Amino acid sequence: MSGNLHNWLNLILTPGLGAATIRKLLSYFGSPQQILAASKADLLRCKMLHDETIDSLHNKRTAMETQRQIDQAARQAVTILTWDDPAYPTLLREIHNPPLVIFVKGDPAIIENPGIAVIGARAASTYGLQIAQSLSQELAGQGLTIISGMALGVDSAAHRGALNANGKTIAILGCGLDITYPKQNRGLYGQIAAHGALISEYPFGTPPDGFRFPARNRIISGLALGVVVVEAARHSGTLITAQLALDQGREVFAVPGRIDSVKSEGCHRLAQEGAKLVHSAKDIIDEIKLSIREQSPSIPPVQAPVLEDLSREAQSILDFLDVYPKNIEEIIMATGFPANKINEELFMLEMQGAVVSLPGKQYQRLAEPCKSSV
Incomplete structure (x- = not known):
């Protein structure tokens, strides 16, 4: 970990020092290193900080907490990116008030x-x-x-x-x-x-x-x-x-x-x-005008379920269902089929991935089905 990272973390971990004030200090002094190297007189002269905050910038407690954060990041495989790091995300850097430091776990x-x-x-x-x-x-x-x-x-x-x-x-x-x-x-x-x-x-x-x-x-x-x-x-x-x-x-x-x-x-x-x-x-x-890349074997396309030839009853049930759940009573009233026939057809539709059963004897259509041409 670089000294520059240590300086950035020292700033954000200083009690009483918020991101807006840090940005003003950066504009005044030029860099985190120059802020931390400034004398108390120089820090008072900029008229942005209270005495207590100035003292906290250089006390041992802040320095120890900074090192603890760096050590924990190393143990947990966390990358810390500062606002001036070339690896800091470009889009995020462009927004108003971007975070001065981000912690990243993963890639x-x-x-x-x-x-x-x-x-x-x-x-x-x-x-x-x-x-x-x-x-x-x-x-x-x-x-x-x-x-x-x-x-x-x-x-x-x-x-x-x-x-x-x-x-x-x-x-x-x-x-x-x-x-x-x-x-x-x-x-x-x-x-x-x-x-x-x-x-x-x-x-x-x-x-x-x-x-x-x-x-x-x-x-x-x-x-x-x-x-x-x-x-x-x-x-x-x-x-x-x-x-x-x-x-x-x-x-x-x-x-x-x-x-x-x-x-x-x-x-x-x-x-x-x-x-x-x-x-x-x-x-x-x-x-967003992105060209759709060729589908990779490692990233399979999403496909609607392919259904075998449906019975008249199953097609009627499927036509009635939509993405909002329906209870069994509503299905009976809408289709006019007996309960035992509806339960049988719902079971078959569920097995084919076209319908899902929900608590309270409710059923929901999962996707627009594609009939098999076989």
């Missing part, structure tokens, strides 16, 4: 890959989870890195979709990289570290306090070419990320939902305000 090289952020509600519907996962799987299958925040709901579904395609995914955390949050995503944390990257601007030991997540969102949008919103309430934090994306000059995409669903109200509002409506991954790829 730092994928940060420069073209990426799309897929974000949305934590308490997502089955529809939202399915769309987030399938869109991410298709986009990752075309070589795009999927970026999200590893929260429950849409974020987790997006990461899993990318992993299902043997693609790359990046999770931006609102805490230190030594903390798994939420705890339910411990397994996902390990998968992302192995097949992508986990990124945080926060030092080891930083807890997942609520106020850190809005700041984290600027990194999600900052690393991406565009942001896809899958389910968001009208006043959700997801819309903050969408606004940040617009401020950063990124494309914003909205997935439509039911007009009576509060979970889709934010997406519909974005569409009214000019966001691009998304019906498929191709809509996103076309908009």
